[in-house]
Amino acid sequence: MSKEIEVKTPMSGVFYRKPAPDQACFVEVGDIVKKKQTLALLETMKMFQKVKAPAAGKIVKVAAENEQALGDGALMFVLEAEE
Amino acid sequence: MFKKILIANRGEIAVRVIRACQEMEIHAIAVFSEADALSLHVTLADESHCIGAPPSAKSYLVIDNIIEVAKSSGAEAIHPGYGFLAESAEFARAVEAAGLVFIGPSALTIEQAGDKINAKRLMRQAGIPLIPSSEGGVADLKEAASIADKIGYPVMIKATGGGGGRGIRVCSDRAMLAEEFMIAKAEAKAACGNDEVYIEKCVVDPRHIEFQILGDHTGKIIHLGERECSVQRRFQKLIEEAPSPALDDTMRSQMGEMAIKAAKAVNYTNAGTVEFLLDQAGNFYFIEINSRIQVEHPVTEMVTGVDLVKQQIQIANGTALDFDYESLSIRGWAIECRINAENPDFNFMPCPGTIEHYRAPAGFGVRFETQLYQGYSLPIYYDSMIGKLIAFDLTREGAIKIMRRALNEICIDPLKSTISLHARIMEDTDFINGDIHTGYIKKFVPDEDEDEDDDD
Numbered sequence: 001m002s003k004e005i006e007v008k009t010p011m012s013g014v015f016y017r018k019p020a021p022d023q024a025c026f027v028e029v030g031d032i033v034k035k036k037q038t039l040a041l042l043e044t045m046k047m048f049q050k051v052k053a054p055a056a057g058k059i060v061k062v063a064a065e066n067e068q069a070l071g072d073g074a075l076m077f078v079l080e081a082e083e
Numbered sequence: 084m085f086k087k088i089l090i091a092n093r094g095e096i097a098v099r100v101i102r103a104c105q106e107m108e109i110h111a112i113a114v115f116s117e118a119d120a121l122s123l124h125v126t127l128a129d130e131s132h133c134i135g136a137p138p139s140a141k142s143y144l145v146i147d148n149i150i151e152v153a154k155s156s157g158a159e160a161i162h163p164g165y166g167f168l169a170e171s172a173e174f175a176r177a178v179e180a181a182g183l184v185f186i187g188p189s190a191l192t193i194e195q196a197g198d199k200i201n202a203k204r205l206m207r208q209a210g211i212p213l214i215p216s217s218e219g220g221v222a223d224l225k226e227a228a229s230i231a232d233k234i235g236y237p238v239m240i241k242a243t244g245g246g247g248g249r250g251i252r253v254c255s256d257r258a259m260l261a262e263e264f265m266i267a268k269a270e271a272k273a274a275c276g277n278d279e280v281y282i283e284k285c286v287v288d289p290r291h292i293e294f295q296i297l298g299d300h301t302g303k304i305i306h307l308g309e310r311e312c313s314v315q316r317r318f319q320k321l322i323e324e325a326p327s328p329a330l331d332d333t334m335r336s337q338m339g340e341m342a343i344k345a346a347k348a349v350n351y352t353n354a355g356t357v358e359f360l361l362d363q364a365g366n367f368y369f370i371e372i373n374s375r376i377q378v379e380h381p382v383t384e385m386v387t388g389v390d391l392v393k394q395q396i397q398i399a400n401g402t403a404l405d406f407d408y409e410s411l412s413i414r415g416w417a418i419e420c421r422i423n424a425e426n427p428d429f430n431f432m433p434c435p436g437t438i439e440h441y442r443a444p445a446g447f448g449v450r451f452e453t454q455l456y457q458g459y460s461l462p463i464y465y466d467s468m469i470g471k472l473i474a475f476d477l478t479r480e481g482a483i484k485i486m487r488r489a490l491n492e493i494c495i496d497p498l499k500s501t502i503s504l505h506a507r508i509m510e511d512t513d514f515i516n517g518d519i520h521t522g523y524i525k526k527f528v529p530d531e532d533e534d535e536d537d538d539d
Contacts, residue, residue, distance in 0.1 A: 012463050023113050027125070045424065045433035045467040069137070069463060 005054055009070050013044035017066040025066075027077075031059045039077055040069075049074040057081040084400055085109055085160050088186070089153045090124070092164030094454045095470060096208075096376070097124035100162045100295045103392040105129070112156050114149060116142035118462040122419060124453040137464045143167045145172050152183045153395035155207060160184035160399055162392075166466065169375040170197055186399040187300075187353050188374045196372040202349070206369050210349035210473060211341055214286060221245070221277035224264045230282045231260055237285040237371040240264060244279065253285050286368065288520035289360040290329055291315065293373075294342035295383045295391070298351040299398050305407040307387050310356075310379055313519045314508065316431070316528060320500065322508065324418040325380035325386045329478065329516025337400040338367055339408060345369060354380075354395045378421065378471065381452060381499070383415035385475040394400075416479040418486050422453070422470040424461055426499035427528070434499040435461045445488035448475045448482070455495060469500070481515065483509055 009015075017025040017040050027039050033053045040051040061078035064070055087110040090100045097113060101124060104111035105519045113128030118137035125131045132152045135142030145166060153161055161178050162349070168174040175190040187193070196202055197349035203213055215234035220243045230255070231238045240252040240263060252267045256261040264280075272278035290313045298304040312320045330338070340356035346394070349372065356377050358370040380391045389411065399406070425431040441457040447455050453470030461469065472493070474486035486510045490502055504527060513523065 011432070014463060044435060044463050045461075045465060047433050047467070049432075066140075 002083060003081045004060065005057070005081050006075055007039065007054060007079060007080045008076045009051075009072060009076060010043075010049075011044055011072075012072045013049075013070060014064070015064045015066070015068050015070050015076060016041040016043065017062070023071040027059050027062075029059050029062055033057065033059060033079070034042065038074060051076060053079060055081045057077065085184070085396065087112060087114050087156065087158045088112065088148070088396065089156065089158035089161045090128070090164065091143070091149050091161050092167055092169075093119055093124055093465065094468070095452045096166075096378075098127060098393055098454055099452055100164060101446060103390060103396065104270055104357040107354075107396060109395060109396070112152070112158050114143075114152055115463070118464055121459070123456060123459070125369055130143040131159060132156065137462065139167065139464065144173075146177050150177055150183075153178075153183055154181060158183065160186050160396070162186040162395070163375070165375045165378060170373075172197070184399050186395050188349075188351055189353060192349045192351055194356075195258075198375045200369060202371060203369070203398075205348050206345055209344055211317045211348070212367060213371045214284055216283035217281045220281050224261060226405045227264055227280075227282050228257055228260055231257065234282070236260075237287065239283050239285045240267040240280050240284055242267075242275055242277070242279070242502075243281055243337045244271065270446045286362050288359050288522055289362050290327070290520055291320075291358065291370075292327055292330070292338065292361045292367065293356045293358040293377075294339055294349060295377075295380065296342055296346045296355050296357060296511075297394055297398065297404060298346055298353060298354055298355070300401060301403050302350075303404050304343050304346045305404055306342050307383050307389060307391075307408060308413060309335060309410070310337065312379060313521050314514075314523055315521055315525045318423065320379060321524065322418065322420055324416065324479075324482075324503070325382040326416070327412075328519075334365065334367075335419050341367075341369075347530065353398050355460060356390055370497035375408075378468070379419055380421045381450060381471060381473045383419040385450070385473060386413050387411050388500045402466055407501040415475055415477045416482045417473055417475045418479075418482045419471050419473045420486065420490065420505040421468055422493075422505075423501045424467045424469050424474060424498055425501055427501055427504040429499075431501075431528075435463045436498050438498060439493050440494050440496040442492065442494040444472060446485075446489070446492075448485040449473070449489045450475065451489075451493075461498070469495070469498075473507075480515075 033067045035056045037053045058080045063075040089112040101111040103451040114134045134148040135156040163169040170511040172193040175185045178185040237255045252263040295307040312323045314322035356373040359367045361367045437460040450473040474482045476482040490506045
C-alpha cells in the first residue's frame with residue numbers, strides 16, 4: 001500500500017501555484033515529483049518560501065486555489081508517496 | 084494651510100501622519116484595503132475609504148483608485164508615507180495632474196535620485212565623494228596596479244558587466260592583485276561573457292551614516308544632523324540612533340555640508356535623506372538619496388525637537404524654512420529599535436497572528452510608533468514591521484537603559500518578534516561602546532545561508 005501524505009502550510013500566507021502569473025503551474029494532479037521538488041510558493045508578509053515535496057511520489061490532490069489566502073496548517077496538496 | 088490631506092499608506096506611518104494632520108487641524112483621510120478595515124489608521128482617521136482587494140498591487144499601489152478617492156473626498160494634498168508609492172515619480176506626476184499637491188519632492192527629483200547610476204554621475208559632477216574607483220574598465224594589470232596604488236588597498240576587482248557578485252575579488256596588496264587579476268577576468272568572462280573588469284576601493288566594515296535634509300520651494304536646503312544606521316541585516320536597518328557615536332562636530336559639519344550639496348544637485352524639496360558610508364579612517368562616500376520620509380525619522384525628531392512630518396506638510400503648502408541646523412537646540416540621544424513580526428530564532432520567518440495580550444511600553448523617554456492594539460490581527464499581505472520603539476535620554480548610556488526597560492515592558496503575545504534580539508543587542512559590549520559597523524549583526528546571526536535551497 002502506498003501512503004498518502006498531506007502537505008500543509010507551516011504558517012498563514014498567500015498560496016501561489018505558479019512562479020509568475022504568466023507561467024505554468026509548478027505541478028498538476030497526476031505529476032510525479034521528487035523529494036524537495038518545489039510544489040508552490042507561500043507569501044507571508046512580503047516573504048516568499050517554497051513549498052517542497054516532503055517525499056517522492058505522485059500529486060493526487062491540489063487542495064487550494066492559486067492566490068488563495070490560507071491559514072496556518074491549511075491543506076495544500078495530497079501526495080501519494082512512492083514505496 | 085491645507086484643510087484635507089489623504090494619506091496613501093497603512094500601518095504605523097499612516098498613523099504617524101494622521102496624528103500630525105490632526106494636531107495641525109487638518110482633516111485626515113485614510114485609505115485602506117479590504118484586509119485593513121479594522122486597522123488602526125482607519126480607526127483614527129477623520130474619514131476613510133476602501134481602495135481595493137488585500138494584495139498591495141490591487142489597493143495601495145493602484146494610483147487611479149487613490150487619486151479618485153482624493154478628488155471625490157475633497158483632499159488638497161496626498162502624503163505617500165514610505166514604501167508603496169512614496170518614490171514613484173509616476174504617482175507624483177499623477178497627483179499633480181489631478182490638481183493636487185504631492186507631499187514630497189518633485190517627480191523629476193524622485194527620478195534623479197532613484198536612478199542610482201545617473202545619481203552617482205550627478206554627484207561626481209557636484210564634487211560629492213564617491214567610493215574611489217577606476218573611471219571605467221582597466222586594460223591590463225599595470226593600469227589596475229597604478230589605480231590601486233592611487234586609491235589605496237584593499238581594493239576590489241569587479242566585473243564591468245555585473246554578474247551578481249561573480250568575479251568580485253578582494254585584494255589586500257599589490258602581490259595579491261597581480262595574482263587575482265587574470266582569475267577575476269576569467270570569472271567575469273564566464274559569468275557575463277565580458278572579461279572587462281574595474282577597480283574599486285574596498286570599504287572595510289563601514290558605518291552607515293545618513294543625514295536628514297529639508298528643502299523648501301525658495302531653494303533653501305538645510306540638514307538636521309545625522310543618524311547612525313549600521314545595525315542592519317540583509318540591508319534592512321534594525322537599529323538607528325541620533326547622533327552617531329562616530330562623529331565629532333568637525334566631521335558632522337563636513338558631512339552635513341556634503342549632504343546639502345548632494346540635495347542641491349537634484350534640486351531637492353521637502354524631506355529626504357542623503358546616505359553615506361563612513362570608513363574607519365574617517366573617509367565618507369555617497370551611497371544614495373532617499374526621496375521620502377524614512378522609517379527612522381523619529382530619532383532625528385527626538386534630538387532636534389522638529390516634527391518632520393509637520394515640516395513636510397508645511398513645505399508642501401509653500402511655507403519657507405525659517406531655521407537651520409545651527410539655530411536648532413540639539414540635545415540628548417535617541418535610539419530606535421524596529422519591531423518586526425519575525426522570529427529571530429527561526430531564520431527571521433514572518434509571524435502573523437492575533438495579539439491576545441497587548442501591553443504598550445511607556446514612561447519617561449519612551450515613544451512607541453505602532454499600529455498594534457489588543458486583539459489586532461496582522462494581515463498576511465504587508466510588511467512585517469509592526470512598530471518602532473524609540474528611547475530618548477540626555478546621554479547614550481541613559482537611552483540604552485531606557486530602551487532595555489521598555490523592551491522588557493512590551494507584550495505582544497503570542498507573536499514572535501525581533502524584541503528578543505534587540506534586548507540582547509542592548510546588553511552587548513560592542514553596541515554599548517558604540518563599536519558597530521554594517522556587518523555587526525553577524526555577531527548575533529552567524530553565517531546566515533543566503534541560499535534557502537540548501538535547507539532541509
